[in-house]
Amino acid sequence: MNFYKKLAESVQIQYIDGKPVVVGQADSLKLIGVGRSAFVFMIKNTTKAMKVFFPGLHNIAMEEACVYQMIKHIDFFPNIYESGSNYIVIDYIEGHTLFECLTLGIPISEKDIKEIDFALYLARKKGLNPSDVHLRNIIITPKGSIKIIDVARFRQSKKCHQWEDIKSAFYHFYLKPHFPKRFPAILLNGIAYLYKKIYQKRLYVLNHPFI
Numbered sequence: 001m002n003f004y005k006k007l008a009e010s011v012q013i014q015y016i017d018g019k020p021v022v023v024g025q026a027d028s029l030k031l032i033g034v035g036r037s038a039f040v041f042m043i044k045n046t047t048k049a050m051k052v053f054f055p056g057l058h059n060i061a062m063e064e065a066c067v068y069q070m071i072k073h074i075d076f077f078p079n080i081y082e083s084g085s086n087y088i089v090i091d092y093i094e095g096h097t098l099f100e101c102l103t104l105g106i107p108i109s110e111k112d113i114k115e116i117d118f119a120l121y122l123a124r125k126k127g128l129n130p131s132d133v134h135l136r137n138i139i140i141t142p143k144g145s146i147k148i149i150d151v152a153r154f155r156q157s158k159k160c161h162q163w164e165d166i167k168s169a170f171y172h173f174y175l176k177p178h179f180p181k182r183f184p185a186i187l188l189n190g191i192a193y194l195y196k197k198i199y200q201k202r203l204y205v206l207n208h209p210f211i
Ligand SMILES: Nc1ncnc2c1ncn2[C@@H]1O[C@H](COP(=O)(O)OP(=O)(O)O)[C@@H](O)[C@H]1O
Pocket: 032, 033, 034, 035, 036, 037, 038, 039, 040, 049, 051, 078, 090, 091, 092, 093, 094, 097, 136, 137, 149, 150, 152
């Protein structure tokens, strides 16, 4: 059986108290991240990562694989190597997500923001609509370049304002000389929670203008 397929099949995910939990995995996989749709593992002794989707979200694997194929030659995104019904294999990206940068006090520069904008511009030129671009989906590498991950929603037609809102906060607050550059994760999660509530309300009003 195919090496990656076998690895993906070693990952056993169960819902415990409504939350997905990894209850089994091959020794050669190291869990490095979790999001709203998948667990992400580093494949030990390689430079690759395997994203294994939660049961019931398998259709997202195919969609994300398809988007990664479209942006394969853009350096700001990981390369894709393989995909299966519930997994994708992409470059492992060393570094810190913007979320981690904020919790660790690693500075984020205007150059980083411009580079992210450029990466999104290149994705748009391929006919995509970059969506779900937020603090946990952008990594700054040890060499200081940026990589964008989690591109599953890049083909949606709905407009997503998340990156524009993050950029506004960056210029209005973060860049100000006396504004703090380090935040506890609990505070950032609280802001993200409130943002989501306000964001959903804003979307609802936009979609129902006569209410
Ligand atoms: N290629 C990668 N290299 C390194 N870390 C990654 C990679 N892909 C994902 N991660 C980590 O795993 C987390 C979840 O991955 P993500 O693709 O965003 O999943 P989801 O679609 O569920 O949000 C990310 O926030 C990041 O910390």
